[in-house]
Amino acid sequence: MGDRLPPIRxxxxxxxxxxxxxxxxxxxxxxxRYPGGYDWVYTVVSRLASPTRNPDGGHWVTGSLLLAVPLxxxxxxxxxxxxxxxxxxxxxxxxxxxxxxxxAALLAVEGLLxxxxxxxxxxxxxxxxxxxxxxxxGGVLGLFFHRARYGTGSVMGGLVVILPLVAVxxxxxxxxxxxxxxxxxxxxxxxxxxxxxLSFAFWQWLAVLFLGLGLGYLVLxxxxxxxxxxxxxxxxxx
Numbered sequence: 001m002g003d004r005l006p007p008i009r010x011x012x013x014x015x016x017x018x019x020x021x022x023x024x025x026x027x028x029x030x031x032x033r034y035p036g037g038y039d040w041v042y043t044v045v046s047r048l049a050s051p052t053r054n055p056d057g058g059h060w061v062t063g064s065l066l067l068a069v070p071l072x073x074x075x076x077x078x079x080x081x082x083x084x085x086x087x088x089x090x091x092x093x094x095x096x097x098x099x100x101x102x103x104a105a106l107l108a109v110e111g112l113l114x115x116x117x118x119x120x121x122x123x124x125x126x127x128x129x130x131x132x133x134x135x136x137x138g139g140v141l142g143l144f145f146h147r148a149r150y151g152t153g154s155v156m157g158g159l160v161v162i163l164p165l166v167a168v169x170x171x172x173x174x175x176x177x178x179x180x181x182x183x184x185x186x187x188x189x190x191x192x193x194x195x196x197x198l199s200f201a202f203w204q205w206l207a208v209l210f211l212g213l214g215l216g217y218l219v220l221x222x223x224x225x226x227x228x229x230x231x232x233x234x235x236x237x238x
Contacts, residue, residue, distance in 0.1 A: 001055055002143065007078070009082065009219065009220070011078070012074070012075040012078035012079070012082075012218050012219050013075075013216075013220060014072075015071055015072050015074050015075040016072060016075055016195050016215060016216055016219050018071045018072075019067075019068040019069075019071040019072035020068075020212060021066045021214070022064045022067045022068045022071060022165040023064050023065065023212075025060075025063060025064060026060040026062075026063060026064025026065065027048070027060075027064070028048070028132070029057060029060040030048050030056070030057035030058060030060045030061045031048070031058030032055065032057070033056040033060070034048065034054050034057055035053075035054065035055075035056075036210075037188065038054075039187045039199060039206075040201065040202075040205050041132050041190070041194075041196045041199055041202045042184065042185055042186060042187045042188075042189050042190055042199050042201055042202070043070045043185075043186070043201050044189060044200065044201045044204055045201070045204055045205065045208060046114055046129075048061055049061035049065075049111050050111070051111060051114055051223050056190050057197060058111060058114055059111070060105075061111070062108040062110075062111035062112040063108070064107065065104055065105070065107070065108040066105060066108035066112060068104075069101050069102075069105040069108070072101065072215075073098075075219060076084045076094055076098055076101070077212065078219070079094060079097070079143065079145075079218060079219065080095060082151070083143055083146060083147060083218070084174055088146075088150070090098055090142060090143055090146040091138075092138075093138065093139045093141075093142025093143045093146055094139065095139075096135045096136075096138035096142060096192070097135065097136065097138075097142075097143075098106075098135075098139075099131065099132075099133025099135035100131075100133070100134070100136035100137075100138075101135070101141075102114070102132075102135075102140055103128055103129075103132030103135055104136075106132075106133050107128060107129060107132060109123075110125065110128075117155060125199055136211055137161075137162075137211070138165075140158075140161055140211055140214045140215060141161060141162060143218050143219070144157050144158030144161070144214070151219065157214060157217055157218075158214075160210065160214075160215075161210045161214040162205040163206075163210065164203045164204075164207035164210055165207060165208075167197070167203045168200060168203045168204070168207070170176025170183060171198045171199070171200070171203065173199060174198060175198055182194065185199050185200045185201050204227060
């Protein structure tokens, strides 16, 4: 009995697992339907979800992403309460995380319906993708550092999550100074003998993986506070 998760944390972890499972199914199916086979080491994430690059599988990624957002959203309420420390809730990290989730949902709608946000708004798709990226990273890292600041956790998890970003910066800097003629990353890099650690796609996929693991860790390690234990998720509030 002592090893069982508290009810609120258990509900949040179920939300996390459900969202992760839906996304995993979508990605695996999209992998299997990618024309010529998908080389994740040298192919960026966006191409897997692209209706142009992956006409038979792209909608699996966007569809699963659109389902995963509302599945995980209730867990953000638990994260907000359970990571309250020193009388302070992590409002900014939770807001950033929700912005990332909302951005992901909009990108999923764009891909699923074949829209192009860059038509009505200049660089609209790119801007939304950046906001989504910053929202997720800002939310996850913010929660880790909030825990560390108030002595309820270690900053080490945040450093692990940010590792792919550091690697991206170093690898792209190396390319800029040494192999500027390569152009954007693609599968031809493998035939050219370009090492995987210089590939933006490789580190991008690791960044996605580490973000997902970081979220799961935060849900599992969120200790029940007096405020958190007295309130349930929105669906269970009286």
